Amino acid sequence: MIEVQHLTKTYGSVTAVDDISFRVEPGEIVGLLGPNGAGKTTTMRVLTGYIPATEGKALIAGFDVFEQPIDAKQRTGYLPETPPLYPEMTVREYLTFVARIKGVSRVDRERRVEASMERTRVDDRADSHCGKLSKGYRQRVGLAQAILHNPDVLILDEPTAGLDPKQIIETRELIKSLAGDHTIILSTHILPEVSQTCERVVIIHRGRVVAEGTPDDLTARLRSTETISLQIDTSGADPTSALIAIDGVTGVRLNSDLASVVGAEVETVQGRDLRRDLAHTVVTNGWGLLELRSIRMSLEDIFLHLTTEEDVAAHNDAANLIKTTSETADA
Amino acid sequence: MRNILAIARKEVMSYFASPIAYVIIGLFALLFGYFYSAILAFFLRQSLQVGQFGFSGPTTVNINQDMIRPLMLNATVVILFVLPMVTMRSYSEEKRSGTIELLLTSPLSGLQIILGKFAGAMALYSMMLAVTLVHISILFVYGDPEWMPIATSYLGLLLLGGCFVSVGLLISSMTKNQVVSGMATFAVFLMLWVINWLADSTGPTTQEVLTYLSITEHFDDFSRGVLDTKHVVYYLSFIAFGLFLTAKAVDSERWKG
């Protein structure tokens, strides 16, 4: 349903997105996870046709967003980072206008506007001016706008950013309930958000995809294993059995089958540095060790950059503690 | 077409949701009214003289030539001041508030957005002009003007205003700041206005070119009741070129990010 192929976007000398590829299957709900500045917004802006890609391409429902923009946009609902509202319009006026420009036919217009207001629970503010709404309502009107023309694909950029905890939970429930009818891609920098809402995660960092899988997959991989990358000259022999025999190695994946030099990724139990054992095995087999590199750090580094809600809570606690302390001091 | 209308409706709604539409229409009516009464007073004095002195005084007065034509020429000065206020928000405000992201990710072509914005601004401008019909109709009650020069004058005002609006949209598409947008638009209007002043001090060829380019020179025939396709073509191509450049400006902005 959504296909991103070797997408690159540069702003002058800044490479915001660097050769990203991923797919989202129909009906899936996929999270684009990454710290601030990772390139999430840029990716989404290319997907929605707001900005052109520097290289590579993006397809929505089989339509190239650059070659056939009208067809692609017809099938896309988009919630930008800041909901694009006109402050002087009432919610109903605004959604009616959006329905017109999204090509909702006159007979369906009123019904669609009412339905999407109900779905996002903004119907009680239908006649309020958009400029007077609270943050939570603005976000929901933004969502109502995105689902208005019942698009196949929903692209939601940080849909819960800036909301209070209760609103966050409501919004996540809402997004999950939309997943049946739509293919959804949402971005976030909050780790628990993806495990609660998404079926699959694409982690991006500094404009590149660094990991992809189900949330369980990724957390399991992060918790229990580390990966070491090897380049060995085996003169044609298969090193798999020798490597897997090492105590602590849980998996071996060969990623080149050249006659002599073999690239291998070895998964090992977390917390045990097996580099020495690996080097020893290679040498005792009479192979040449060309490279040995631990690559688990990068993924972990990224997770360290990601916000966890627990962090936020801890932060607030700390702030409260300071406040309490100073009050005590005053007294 | 439906998309263009949707954008145009939204533009008009935005104008009237803020005080700006009322201020603009009020200001225009006020300035036009001032010129109207000043010119009318002068005209009445002149006709009185003609009446008193008969054929020995200033030859003869004509309500079209001596009242309506100067009034219309003054109206072009008024729109020079008022139209920047109409177009300054157009793209600038959408860019500032992020709603441009909604427009550009909707199934609309860039041209439809531009034409919609143009139509919206022209609708407000037409309402401004409509107010002045009241002043003119009073002249029909007390005098007997020819209607042809009036009709061509209004057509000329619409076309001239269209040129200003297309320049205003172009400038508005280049900045997020509506104050900058308004000031720059006014400056450019003024330049288009005075370009033929330069003409007098240059050689014959340059003079011809500058006079042709001058946006006001082309209005003269309209104000005299002459409908010359040459001038209509000039104004329409000016508008088309302005809107074309706006499309380019919006696009290049997207390439930059």
Ligand SMILES: Nc1ncnc2c1ncn2[C@@H]1O[C@H](COP(=O)(O)OP(=O)(O)O)[C@@H](O)[C@H]1O
């Ligand atoms: N309009 C722009 N001009 C220049 N650089 C930009 C622009 N938008 C984003 N960037 C840069 O591109 C990188 C990725 O940004 P973005 O896609 O907004 O990340 P995210 O949404 O993941 O926080 C950042 O380094 C940011 O500074």
Ligand SMILES: [Mg+2]
């Ligand atoms: Mg972002």
